Amino acid sequence: MRRCHWLAVLIGFVSVVITDAAQAFEGMSFNHKDWLLVCDNTGTCRAVGYAQEDSEHPVAVMLTRAAGPDTRVTGKIYLGMTFGDDPSPTSFSLYINGKNFGALSNTPNSVLTDKQVNALLAVMAHKARITVGDAQRQWSISAAGSSAVFRKMDEFQGRLQTPSAIIVKGHRDEMTVPPAALPPQIINYGGRGKLTQVAEGSLRYKQLLQILQRNDDANGDNDDSGCDSVxxxxxxxxxxxxxxxxxxxxxxxxxxxxxxxLAVWLIEPAHPDKAIFQNVEATDFRDGVLQNDFKARGLGDCWSRDSWVFDGKGFQRSGSFSTGECRGIPGGVDPMPDWVTQVVEAKEKS
Known part of the structure; x- marks a missing residue:
């Protein structure tokens, strides 16, 4: 009997380990027709639906849900640039299949009420007509792709066949839905200094140029961008x-x-004549963080950013997000990260 008891304990321990391991999330993105899904490594997912690509009245809706049992869904509407001559609506409300579900603020971004969010979720599996505007003029959000995107969200968050699933509801115990994962912590040893240009022709400029040129061959083996060459x-x-x-x-x-x-090198105090090429691309350095901002097209309606933090030895990836697809929303929608971390200043480490 004692042997059976310890076997049961061991099986229980193994199942706990497996369950905990299964709760890890890996960031992902998925798009289908006029809808885009991006989920991050904590399990939070953001789904965005747009107007049809050729629409003269760009508009989008974002629905966000954190991982975990029975978590709340929040929503936001984004009004875009207008490319036609038609006058804009004088006020904005949310309409689903012709029914008015309440006013929106007359601003580019409008936070949705729980009632509006729930009304939208109820039709994600159907080809509903979703519009924003007034009684005379309305701008449409496409429903094409919404069912596939929210099914993928349910799958990613482990809530298929549970009462809280958006598309595939069922009777599986809600408490089997994995909880949110904690973001990895990175200690920032980058300091608060700012990049300062070295005067061309100065002694330090000549020294650095020689160091970078001398180390090209040694540091460029794994770089495909050509940025390791000076x-x-x-x-x-x-x-x-x-x-x-x-x-x-x-x-x-x-x-x-x-x-x-920008190409990036590190010169350690112990080796002042050796520059170590960093296989990251950047546009700026601030508060100890390298940032790489990318504007996808001239309209400025879609951006992305990757960031890296100096951990005392090298740069660790600390964040990655985009502002959605290039669909005429100024600046894009709110950031849609697939990788998030908790960055702690070195002096704050307990």
């Missing part, structure tokens, strides 16, 4: 000293119509 031509070199004394060095790698990229 030409003989004069170019901007900027530096900042990080919290542990390591020097961060940047040069311009490439420039296009409305984007550019």
């Amino acid at each position: 030409s003989d031509e004069q170019q901007e070199i900027s530096t900042v000293t990080l919290a542990n004394g390591t020097e961060l060095v940047t040069t311009l790698c490439w420039m296009a119509a409305y984007n550019y990229g």
Whole structure:
């Protein structure tokens, strides 16, 4: 009997380990027709539906849900640029299949009420007519792709066949839905310094240029961008000293119509004549964080950002998000991350 007892305990322990392991989330994105889904590593998912791509009246809706049993869904409406000559509605309300579900604020972004969110969720599995506007003029949000996107959200969050599922509801115990995962923590040793341009022709400029050129061959093996190479031509070199004394060095790698990229090196205090190329691309460095902002097209209706934090040895990926598809929403919708972390300043570590 004792052997059976310990076997049962062991099985229970193993099942707990397996359950905990299954609760880990890996960020993902999925799009189908006029809907886009992005989920992050904590389990939070954001789904965005747009007007049809050729619409003269861009509008979008975002529905956001955190991981975990029976979590609440929140929503937001975004009004875009108008490309036609038709006058805009004088006020905005949410209509579903012709029924008015309440007013929206006359601002580019309007937070939805619980009643409005629930009304939208109720028709995600159907080809409903979703519009915003007044009684005379309304702008349409396409329902094409919504069912597939919310089914994927239910699947990612582990809530298929549960009462809280949006598309595939069932009687599976709600408490089997995995809880939200904690974001990884990164200690930021980058400090608060800002990049400062080194004067061309100065002694330090000549020293850095020689160091970067001397280390090209050693550091470029894993780089496909060509940013590890420094030409003989004069170019901007900027530096900042990080919290542990390591020097961060940047040069311009490439420039296009409305984007550019910086190459990044680290020079450690113990090896002042050796520059270590960092296989990351950046547009700025602030508050100890390298950022790479990318504007997908000239209208500025879709952006993305990747970020890395210096952890005392190198740069760790600390965040990644986009502002959705290029569908005429100024600046895009709210950030849709697929990777989030908790960044803690080195001095705050307990």
